[in-house]
Amino acid sequence: MDKPQLYCLGIATSPQTGGNTTMLLEKAMEGARAAGAKTELISLNHYYFSPCIACDGCFKEGKCVVPDDMQIIYDKLLTADRIILAAPIFSLGMCAQAKAMVDRTQRFWSTKYILKKEVIPDKDKRPARKGFFISTAGSDHNNVFDGALQVAKYFFLMLEVQYTGSYCYKQVDEKGAILNHPEALDEVYQAGYNLASE
DSSP: OOOHHHHHHHHOOSTTTTHHHHHHHHHHHHHHHTTTOOEEEEEEGGGOOOOOOOOTTTTSSOOOOOTTTHHHHHHHHHHHHHEEEOOOEEEEEEEEHHHHHHHHHHHEEEEEEESSOOOSSTGGGGGGOOOEEEOOOOOOOOOTTHHHHHHHHHHHHTTTTTEEEEEESSSSSTTTGGGGOOHHHHHHHHHHHHHHOO
């Protein structure tokens, strides 16, 4: 029996079109496609949603009650077999766009811990979900990625996605600077290929 084709979702969160994290994400998605996955890259710049408003509406059924574009993103997050999250570092944390999306995954926290239900009820019939995190920072501070990594791990945990690691690159600041680091582009390409091969 043929192995089912995996759906790999890439999420570009940078407010800058064609920024360094997006370039890395595109390369990772190229690797995933080469491994046979169906890929979709979305940019949060094309979606309009508010930060979490802490209304606790998701406590009732595990669904967010705010009627905005996060409803579209939720469907993609739940459908994906593989997820690659790409976010640059701003002020020692994920950019605001990424953090706002992660905060809106409160609905999945509610499902798991308030309603005591599985986020993916049919996960036994699906391939094990996996994902990784990509980031860049202009700074060379030793702990520049620490805060973002904790948030990324939380994001994957709430989605019942196995976190397979991170690909973070310091001192990559100006737009297009990642092109001066071909080893980084090669690394994420291989990571995307491996993610879709597992």
